[in-house]
Amino acid sequence: MTAEQIGAYEAKTHLPRLLDEVARGESITITKHGRAVARLVPVAPEAERPEAVIAALRAARVGVRRGDDSIRAMIDEGRR
Template structure:
């Protein structure tokens, strides 16, 4: 279900609106009679890639024993065509 509220009412009742959104509703917030924002529930699958990325960064080995070699091959001439 979609509910539309004025910005002033949304600020005064934010906790109540968040509970509605958590229950699956969508809330449209209007400012001067025009839609300005949409509050939507976060789907669990939307959170998953972020958690995977965070865990991947946490598991990167820390240490000075990692060596990187720079490729010093010249790039050559770059032609830019603006036609």
């Protein structure tokens, strides 16, 4: 995987080619007046997407108990 820098005007002109490069796993930094302003990167695999992580966390907490304390009691305990 290589990283390439390209100016905003050139990126606009060559977007289809850039998307092909990103689809092959490359990441591209878009610059404006010499300063990096954006990155084109491949989409994360399904397991790394936020929705998948949230679903895994929810599944992991099924059956986990917080004890006998109510939420109010825990909040009050944290304020002491």
